[in-house]
Amino acid sequence: MADLESGEGKTPVIDIPEAVGVFDTFEDLQQAFYDLRMIGIHHSDISLLANEKVLKEKLGKAYWRASDLEDDPRAPRAHFVSEEATGELEGAIAGGFFFVGSYIAMAAMLTPASTLAASIAAIAIGGSPSAVIGILLARRVGKHHKDYYTNQIEHGGILLWVRLRDKEREEMAVKIMEGHSGRDVHVHSWSK
Structure with a gap:
């Protein structure tokens, strides 16, 4: 466990690398999710940005962009829910x-x-x-499910975080995310 400096003090994080990327469509996100699961990444290690209500409660921002939150340890998370x-x-x-x-x-x-x-x-x-x-x-x-993704896309894309436990999966996860049109895919040394 470590602490990262943020605008409002220190935020606790885990010393496990995490890949992050931004997706412009739900379909690309869903395909990346399935491929990540195929290489053995557990669904609990995959998260998305929480809905706008939770964002406003936690961060107090009425307006946000995906690019502002991809490396923010305070960004609230949610689990991915497939269309199925x-x-x-x-x-x-x-x-x-x-x-x-x-x-x-x-x-x-x-x-x-x-x-x-x-x-x-x-x-x-x-x-x-x-x-x-x-x-x-x-x-x-x-409708709630579709509105959630539409709102994320309107704010710059759907954020996807993937907690990675070894270097091999780190490289595969980045390739998978980029292969499914993920933008700004990168790894930071911590996860939430």
Whole structure:
């Protein structure tokens, strides 16, 4: 553990090298992430810049650029979430709401006074609105994910940090990041 001087005093960091680069598209970032994972870099050693709300809370800046934060140890970090993981979350939300609505409808069907017409009505009333609510919430998750990356790109690009535990992976990580259109790819001697 070491401390780096920053504008507001010392910030604790780890004495492990870290590669950093800036990406202009989510697709390039995602491909770099997959290739980094293929060479054995653990997902917990890969991070992105946190969302704008967290940035404002931590740094108090209403306006920031990726180039200003790539070597700033105070820059808040977030984990990378792949498009597939977001899709799985959207499916789980929509499916979960549909399941709850269907469960309520099935419970209504099991009452002694239930008729076929009442059971069909319970399914229509219980299942459909819940599914619609689930789909709307799932879309909101997807939109939040896209807005996060759009905001990063508008501020100069998507920052990617990769903690590196040996010289061999350091060289491979830099090549991978540059190979997927990473800009200003370099290694600093510390990580957060």
